[in-house]
Amino acid sequence: MITFSGASPQGAGTVAGKVFVSVDAEGLPYIVSPLQLMPGRSLFSELRSVATRLTRLAAALLVEQGYSVVVADSHGLMVNIEPQQMPRGVEVVRGFPRSLSMVAGARGSSYAVFLGYHARAGVDSVLAHSFSSRVVYRLTVNGLEASEYLFNALLLGEWGIPVGLVAGSGELGKEVEQYTPWAVWLPLSRSTGYLSSVSPSIEEVEEDLREAVKESIRRSRAGELKPLRMAWDAVEVCIEFMSPAYAETAALMPGTARDTGRRVCYRAASVEEAYRAMEAMVYLGGFTALLTQQMR
Known part of the structure; x- marks a missing residue:
């Protein structure tokens, strides 16, 4: 209690x-x-x-x-x-x-x-995932595994x-x-x-x-709550996708860099920009996931 x-x-x-x-x-x-x-x-x-x-x-x-x-x-x-x-x-x-x-x-x-x-995705917990259980294998923000x-x-x-x-x-x-x-x-x-x-x-x-x-x-x-702030000059969000096909589509977004077959990163000036980039990459990967599912 x-x-x-x-x-x-x-x-x-x-x-x-x-x-x-x-x-x-x-x-x-x-x-x-x-x-x-x-x-x-x-x-x-x-x-x-x-x-x-x-x-x-x-x-x-x-x-x-x-x-x-x-x-x-x-x-x-x-x-x-x-x-x-x-x-x-x-x-x-x-x-x-x-x-x-x-x-x-x-x-x-x-x-x-x-x-x-x-x-978050990868944790031994009920229905654990990060934003999309179908698309995202791992999500990091400036190297931190992010839920x-x-x-x-x-x-x-x-x-x-x-x-x-x-x-x-x-x-x-x-x-x-x-x-x-x-x-x-x-x-x-x-x-x-x-x-x-x-x-x-x-x-x-x-x-x-x-x-x-x-x-x-x-x-x-009582004034005990604090905003979570990091001393970051830039914010890099990286998504390791479930499939290289999803990463390929996500990497079509301007500003992204695909550094492995399944991982795509985006370097942003703010957390908000990084968050919006994450959303866009997940949507792009999700479209490809849906398309490939329909072809089976």
């Missing part, structure tokens, strides 16, 4: 600021199968139910404390949350593809919440936005503690394989999430 000293509500009509909530899927409790991950799949309703339930809980607590809230639906086609279930005072960013995918709508926030986040959590936190940090709460796959915890130790960390599942995990009851998950949100509010108001 997470303990906290409590957060006092703002005065009536007072807006405390904006909190950005990015909601992924694979780090949510009970999510273990591709059958849960996309609209049209037989178990997609399970993802929609748990994502909506936990997002609503977090958003409602933040609104009660005087914050405006922006929720970014951030998995797959990014239409996983039922927007009509969100409380008044919440804006929902939906749809894919979109620029700055998982952090679209974050600018100007007091702090960010990452909900349902998971471990979605880390790349998103770096971009928000460049914008002056701290990460205040991360909730997701238990195996992500070490990375959160390493890069954003000021953030509240809440494990939602414990991996027992790539397609299996263990989570507590939904009632216990909700209790823990409620306490974690309150603690993030306390830390924000």
